[in-house]
Amino acid sequence: MVRRYDPERRQRIVDAALRVAGEKGIAGLSHRSVAAEADVPLGSTTYHFKTLDDLLVAALRQANEGFASLVRERAEGWGVGADLADGLAALLGEWAARGREGAELEYELYLAALRRPALRPVAAEWCAGIGEELRGRTDPVTARGLVALMDGICLQVLLTGGEYDEAYTRDMLRRVLVNSAAD
Amino acid sequence: MVRRYDPERRQRIVDAALRVAGEKGIAGLSHRSVAAEADVPLGSTTYHFKTLDDLLVAALRQANEGFASLVRERAEGWGVGADLADGLAALLGEWAARGREGAELEYELYLAALRRPALRPVAAEWCAGIGEELRGRTDPVTARGLVALMDGICLQVLLTGGEYDEAYTRDMLRRVLVNSAAD
Amino acid sequence: MVRRYDPERRQRIVDAALRVAGEKGIAGLSHRSVAAEADVPLGSTTYHFKTLDDLLVAALRQANEGFASLVRERAEGWGVGADLADGLAALLGEWAARGREGAELEYELYLAALRRPALRPVAAEWCAGIGEELRGRTDPVTARGLVALMDGICLQVLLTGGEYDEAYTRDMLRRVLVNSAAD
Amino acid sequence: MVRRYDPERRQRIVDAALRVAGEKGIAGLSHRSVAAEADVPLGSTTYHFKTLDDLLVAALRQANEGFASLVRERAEGWGVGADLADGLAALLGEWAARGREGAELEYELYLAALRRPALRPVAAEWCAGIGEELRGRTDPVTARGLVALMDGICLQVLLTGGEYDEAYTRDMLRRVLVNSAAD
DNA sequence: AATGAATGAGCATTCATTCAT
DNA sequence: TATGAATGAATGCTCATTCAT
Numbered sequence: 097m098v099r100r101y102d103p104e105r106r107q108r109i110v111d112a113a114l115r116v117a118g119e120k121g122i123a124g125l126s127h128r129s130v131a132a133e134a135d136v137p138l139g140s141t142t143y144h145f146k147t148l149d150d151l152l153v154a155a156l157r158q159a160n161e162g163f164a165s166l167v168r169e170r171a172e173g174w175g176v177g178a179d180l181a182d183g184l185a186a187l188l189g190e191w192a193a194r195g196r197e198g199a200e201l202e203y204e205l206y207l208a209a210l211r212r213p214a215l216r217p218v219a220a221e222w223c224a225g226i227g228e229e230l231r232g233r234t235d236p237v238t239a240r241g242l243v244a245l246m247d248g249i250c251l252q253v254l255l256t257g258g259e260y261d262e263a264y265t266r267d268m269l270r271r272v273l274v275n276s277a278a279d
Numbered sequence: 280m281v282r283r284y285d286p287e288r289r290q291r292i293v294d295a296a297l298r299v300a301g302e303k304g305i306a307g308l309s310h311r312s313v314a315a316e317a318d319v320p321l322g323s324t325t326y327h328f329k330t331l332d333d334l335l336v337a338a339l340r341q342a343n344e345g346f347a348s349l350v351r352e353r354a355e356g357w358g359v360g361a362d363l364a365d366g367l368a369a370l371l372g373e374w375a376a377r378g379r380e381g382a383e384l385e386y387e388l389y390l391a392a393l394r395r396p397a398l399r400p401v402a403a404e405w406c407a408g409i410g411e412e413l414r415g416r417t418d419p420v421t422a423r424g425l426v427a428l429m430d431g432i433c434l435q436v437l438l439t440g441g442e443y444d445e446a447y448t449r450d451m452l453r454r455v456l457v458n459s460a461a462d
Numbered sequence: 463m464v465r466r467y468d469p470e471r472r473q474r475i476v477d478a479a480l481r482v483a484g485e486k487g488i489a490g491l492s493h494r495s496v497a498a499e500a501d502v503p504l505g506s507t508t509y510h511f512k513t514l515d516d517l518l519v520a521a522l523r524q525a526n527e528g529f530a531s532l533v534r535e536r537a538e539g540w541g542v543g544a545d546l547a548d549g550l551a552a553l554l555g556e557w558a559a560r561g562r563e564g565a566e567l568e569y570e571l572y573l574a575a576l577r578r579p580a581l582r583p584v585a586a587e588w589c590a591g592i593g594e595e596l597r598g599r600t601d602p603v604t605a606r607g608l609v610a611l612m613d614g615i616c617l618q619v620l621l622t623g624g625e626y627d628e629a630y631t632r633d634m635l636r637r638v639l640v641n642s643a644a645d
Numbered sequence: 646m647v648r649r650y651d652p653e654r655r656q657r658i659v660d661a662a663l664r665v666a667g668e669k670g671i672a673g674l675s676h677r678s679v680a681a682e683a684d685v686p687l688g689s690t691t692y693h694f695k696t697l698d699d700l701l702v703a704a705l706r707q708a709n710e711g712f713a714s715l716v717r718e719r720a721e722g723w724g725v726g727a728d729l730a731d732g733l734a735a736l737l738g739e740w741a742a743r744g745r746e747g748a749e750l751e752y753e754l755y756l757a758a759l760r761r762p763a764l765r766p767v768a769a770e771w772c773a774g775i776g777e778e779l780r781g782r783t784d785p786v787t788a789r790g791l792v793a794l795m796d797g798i799c800l801q802v803l804l805t806g807g808e809y810d811e812a813y814t815r816d817m818l819r820r821v822l823v824n825s826a827a828d
Numbered sequence: 829a830a831t832g833a834a835t836g837a838g839c840a841t842t843c844a845t846t847c848a849t
Numbered sequence: 850t851a852t853g854a855a856t857g858a859a860t861g862c863t864c865a866t867t868c869a870t
Contacts, residue, residue: 121394123306126864139831142866200393206438207390210383211304219438240435241451245424248431252423255392255402268424272454284848288854309839322856325841487760489672492843505852508845566759572804573756576749577670585804606801607794607817614797618789621758621768634790637821650869654833675860688835691862 106144109134113155118197122204125152149214156205156218163202166190167225176233181269184226185262188246192253192260203254234273241272289327292317296338301384305391308335332397339388339401346385347408349373354412363416364452367409368445371429375436375443386437417456424455472510475500479521484563488570491518515580522571522584529568532556533591542599547635550592551628554612558619558626569620600639607638655693658683662704667750671757674701698763705754705767712751713774715739720778729782730818733775734811737795741802741809752803783822790821 112134117125127148131138145151167187174183192199202222209219223243230239245268253260285291295317300308310331314321328334350370357366375382385405392402406426413422428451436443478500483491493514497504511517533553540549558565568588575585589609596605611634619626651657661683666674676697680687694700716736723732741748751771758768772792779788794817802809 123394127866128864137831139833143830146866148865203390203393206434207387207393210387210437211306237447237450240447241428241454244431244435244451245428246431247434248427248429251390251430251434252427255389255399257399264420264423267420268427268455271424271457272451274454285855310841311839320856322843322858323854326853326855329841331840489760493845494843503852505854509851512845514844569756569759572800573753573759576753576803577672603813603816606813607820610797610801610817611790611794612797613800614793614795617756617796617800618793621755621765623765630786630789633786634793634821637790637823638817640820651834676862677860686835688837688864689833692832692834695862697861 105134105136105140109136109141109144109151110154110158112136113151114159114201117152117155117204118201121200122152122208125155127151149212152208152212153214153218156215157221159198159202159205160218160221163191163222164225167229171229174229174233177273178270180230180233181266181273184242184246184269185266188250188265189260189262192250196254199250200254203251238272242269245269245272288317288319288323292319292324292327292334293337293341295319296334297342297384300338300388301380305335305387310334332395335388335391335395336397336401339391339398340404342385342388343401343405343408346374346405350408350412357412357416359416360456363413364449364456367425367429367452368449371433371448372443372445375433379437382433383437386433421455425452428452428455471500471502471506475502475507475510475517476520476524478502479517480525480567483518483521483570484567487566488518488574491521493517515578518574519580519584522581523587525564525568525571526584526587529557529588530591533595537595540595540599543639544636546596546599547632547639550608550612550635551632554616554631555626555628558616562620565616565620569617604638608635611635611638654683654685654689658685658690658693658700659703659707661685662700663708663750666704666754667746671701671753676700698761701754701757701761702763702767705757705764706770708751708754709767709771709774712740712771716774716778723778723782725782726822729779730815730822733791733795733818734815737799737814738809738811741799745803748799749803752799787821791818794818794821 109130113125113130116129116133120129125148127141128138130151131141134141141151145154170183170187170190174180205215205219205222209215226243226246227239230242234242246265249260249265249268252258292313296308296313299312299316303312308331310321310324313334314324317324324334328337353366353370353373357363388398389402389405392398409426409429410422413425417425429448432448432451435441475496479491479496482495482499486495491514493504493507496517497507500507507517511520536549536553536556540546571581571585571588575581592609592612593605596608600608612631615626615631615634618624658679662674662679665678665682669678674697676687676690679700680690683690690700694703719732719736719739723729754764755768755771758764775792775795776788779791783791795814798814798817801807
């Protein structure tokens with residue numbers, strides 16, 4: 097075994113972990129499976145990440161970051177009211193279009209956070225991106241409702257294995273938004 | 280070795296599985312942990328449930344049954360439009376009031392279907408209860424939106440550790456419902 | 463479960479055992495696998511055959527019987543010398559033509575008998591068929607050599623996964639036979 | 646827990662596996678039985694040999710090695726024709742003289758290839774030793790016949806529990822060889 | 829800093845056999 | 850007579866983590 101000078105090994109391990117978790121779920125993530133995927137000796141994963149949870153947190157934080165930056169980029173074009181619904185529906189469309197695997201992984205984060213305190217803060221960041229962008233474009237209660245609705249729609253797509261329906265999503269988001277004006 | 284005559288052992292194993300999953304999460308559920316909780320030999324769990332998935336399915340189905348019967352009972356008092364929102368919001372209130380642990384467990388089982396195809400059909404039944412009662416009280420698209428919204432709201436309650444807010448839920452459900460008239 | 467009147471169940475279990483052993487090898491034979499293949503309750507296999515060895519012996523005896531009767535039928539046409547080589551080579555051809563599965567199973571018997579005394583007598587019967595027919599057609603030493611050669615050729619076919627070559631077999635058998643005249 | 650520094654553990658596990666297989670047959674070989682025989686923790690056997698087949702392959706290869714080197718050593722003295730028969734018969738005599746247990750073990754491993762594809766290539770090596778030495782001393786078809794005959798003779802010795810008869814073996818090998826000249 | 833080796837705990841599953849019905 | 854239920858033992862295998870080098 098040649099000891100390579102490999103300054104990005106840590107990053108490569110995280111990438112591999114995301115790939116493994118995407119394919120086999122968080123339950124399929126182990127030091128061994130990650131080491132194999134990263135083509136790195138087993139000891140290397142335990143060296144860079146003392147425990148599995150450490151590795152999990154690093155991987156999920158990176159996954160979140162991708163979502164957050166997507167939100168930031170797209171949010172510039174969002175208006176208020178019906179326009180906002182268009183933007184959000186399109187955003188979910190982009191999210192879903194990246195494939196079931198990534199979406200599944202990010203939702204598993206929710207699930208895992210339910211039981212693993214170490215993941216709670218990471219899970220909390222997931223919504224933060226959208227939350228920030230909604231602030232100023234609608235009232236807080238409506239914002240909360242929008243996020244809940246989007247969550248529920250994503251969940252249904254994943255659990256039923258159906259296709260994401262952007263028109264339907266836009267319609268529902270609009271209903272929640274339009275009435276906010278009347279409050 | 281005492282060989283007990285125990286005609287309800289199968290049921291006791293399912294009950295134990297629900298208890299274990301409630302306490303330690305699905306990840307903590309194993310033939311061994313269930314056997315210990317049910318005070319039954321290990322072989323007994325594999326005898327009654329060929330695979331762990333079989334046991335999981337039985338447990339999820341039983342958990343669902345409680346929710347389904349709750350829906351059936353309450354649905355009689357539901358009207359249409361705003362009244363329907365009242366009924367649904369109250370229903371979720373009752374569900375949440377039974378305590379966090381039960382709700383968490385049901386959601387964890389529900390979300391586990393994401394990665395375990397064997398659970399998908401059972402997860403689909405979860406919504407069926409509400410779905411049936413909504414039929415006839417609103418159009419199918421609106422019904423789908425209502426279920427998505429309720430799902431999202433429940434998820435938020437569980438993940439943020441906040442309290443269930445019935446008034447807010449009613450408000451959001453109404454927004455989705457009221458506009459359905461205009462379609 | 464309907465308790466069928468099924469007077470041939472014992473036989474059906476033996477047939478199923480042969481099928482299972484043919485497909486998965488003797489190591490894959492268990493009360494359960496046989497019961498499933500025979501579409502019979504588990505208890506039925508242990509009822510008719512007290513132990514697994516009992517079932518194994520019954521199954522292998524039946525397999526032998528098939529080979530023995532094949533030999534008896536064909537042996538009528540055998541002559542002496544070169545003619546005998548023709549007959550034996552053709553016999554092996556028929557044997558091999560029944561498919562790898564049956565041949566594998568019968569050879570596994572040899573292997574198993576090496577370690578399981580219960581199977582020794584059954585294994586001994588395997589060669590008896592040919593032995594009898596060779597008596598009178600050649601001297602005992604040559605007979606022994608012929609059987610050894612046939613055994614070795616079969617073994618090579620099975621282990622290398624190659625095709626049975628009747629012409630080559632005939633040639634080799636003839637060499638052993640022709641020289642017997644010179645002794 | 647004493648963690649021993651034991652650089653030859655892998656080899657000791659293979660040795661133990663051969664001992665176990667010799668005593669209890671391949672069927673009695675398990676990670677546990679080998680670990681016990683090698684006086685090594687269970688995890689050690691699965692660490693060095695990912696699967697039981699891997700261990701089996703290593704054991705078979707080592708068993709073969711003994712035979713192969715025996716062949717290499719003796720082959721120098723072999724001539725052609727009848728002389729070759731002398732050499733081969735003597736070689737089998739030496740092989741058999743090492744005792745029934747070793748021979749039984751080597752044959753059991755060899756025959757196990759029937760059902761375990763992983764062992765097939767290793768089983769093929771078994772003949773390769775002789776095959777190489779025969780090349781140049783006779784034609785390929787005759788060589789194949791010689792190996793088949795030797796295989797069959799060894800099998801008979803083991804299964805009948807009889808003694809190895811070198812004179813008989815020489816006689817039969819000669820018959821196959823002598824006629825090769827006439828082709 | 830890096831890693832191969834090591835290890836005890838745990839897992840899902842299969843099994844032969846026994847026994848109450 | 851049949852058979853579903855039961856059970857303890859065993860199996861192959863994976864794993865997180867530790868440690869000597």
